[in-house]
Amino acid sequence: MLFFTFTVVGELGYSWEIALGAVFLSGILFVIMSVTNLRKWMLESIPLNLRIAMGCGVGLFVGFIGLKSGGLIVSNEATFLSLGNFAQIETLLSALGFLIISILAVRKVPGAIILGVLIITLIGIIIGLIEFNGLVSVPPSIAPTFLKMDILGALDVAMISIIFSFLFVNLFDTAGTLLGVANRANLVNKDGEIIDIDKALKADSSSSVVGTFFGCSPVTSYVESSAGVEAGGRTGLTAVIVGIFFLISIFFSPLASIIPTFATAGALIYVAILMLSGMEKLNWSEITELLPALIIIVMIPLTxxxxxxxxxxxxxxxxLKVFTGGITNISYGAWFLTLIFVSKFIFL
Structure with missing residues (x-):
């Protein structure tokens, strides 16, 4: 996490051990919120339009990451962003990957996303863009980071804002990802609430605590999980199998590392477009709920x-609700969440 590395350790000068201690403490708070259903109550208090927007915003974010990693868009000092250089073969392959995945998906070929990534990777190997560095390797020792978090060092008044910053980012990054992925997987009820969300929240929060034992910065749900949903993943068994393959891949890191970003960029862009289809479910007639929804969709990738x-x-x-006479329609949960957001911008 950038905040962990560049802010807490880099700018503020805390050791990574103390930073891990702060992550551990924020994880404990995270678990308490999940076990007591406070977190579930907060998420279910979010208005339907904003829930839909969170999923779409995550989709646009995924697309932005895909376009950037594939070189299809690049930074520009004058215009902020500009079109990438299609004279570079990597950029062309990113676009080709998107087209291959789209064509395979339209023709209902099973595993279209995986096939697209593998095809582009194979092309990269053939034309010499990817260097094969072996098949297997011995995993590095976890001893240098195992159980190294400094909890006592993190129990300092000056660390309070940092602990709550970790908690805030983890809470709402995960909330947005869960809502976005669950919508694409049709794991929501008619009110837009995630089915059995308490199980996901408990698993997510406990992983944040366990991850610190191994020296991990905050463990969170990745927006790229949406690619797995589009490939057909729907149950917890999908995550278990992926986890098993991750463990196995530790011994095959040279093989796994040959898959380049330009091979996965097309997959992210394709998934992003599918996630944006949720915008059709927005209530376009109620402006006080539509404008905040559009702000979420636009500002997630821009920030x-x-x-x-x-x-x-x-x-x-x-x-908008307060100044247009809709204050009675605001739930207690929405008030509570907004108070947290305002406090975050002021104090953290």
Whole structure:
């Protein structure tokens, strides 16, 4: 996590052990919120339009990451962004990957996303863009980071804002990802609430604590999980199998590392477009709920933060409701979340 590495350790000068201690403490708070159903109550208090927007915003974020990693868009000092250089073969392969996946998906070929990634990787190997560095390797020792978090060092008044920053980012990054992925997997009820969300929340929060034992910065749900959903994953068994393959891949890291970003970029862009289809479910007739929803969708990728995009949308939602006579329609949960968001911008 950038905040862990560049802010807490880099700018603020704390050791990585103390930073891990802060992650551990934020994880404990995370678990308490999940076990007591406080987190579930918060998520279910989110208005339907904003829930839909969170999923779409995550989709746009995934697409932005795909376009950037594939070189299809590049930074530009004058215009912020500009079109990538299609004279570079990597950029062309990124676009080709997207087209291959799209064609295979339209023709209902099973495993279209995986096949697209493998085809582009194979092309990269054939034309010499990818160097084969072997098949197997011995995993590095975990001894240098195992159980190295400094919890006592993190129990300092000066660390309070850092602990809550970890908690805030983890809470709402995960919330946005869960809502986005669950919508694409049709794992929501008629009210837009995630079915059996308490199980997902408990698993997610406990992993944040366990991850610190091995020296991990905050463990969270990845937006790229949406690619797995589009490939057919629907149950917890999918995550278990993926986890098993991750463990096995530790011994095959040279093989796994040959898959380049330009091979996966097309998959991310394809999944992003599918996730944006949720915008048709927005209530376009109620402007006080539509504008905050659109703010969330746009600001998640522009701020490069799911949490900040959601925060700006909630603040806009409360403001519009209060000054247009809709204050009675605001739930207690929405008030509570907005208070947290405002406090975050002021104090953290």
């Amino acid at each position: 490069f933060s799911i949490a900040n995009g959601i925060a700006l949308g909630f603040i806009a939602y409360i403001t």
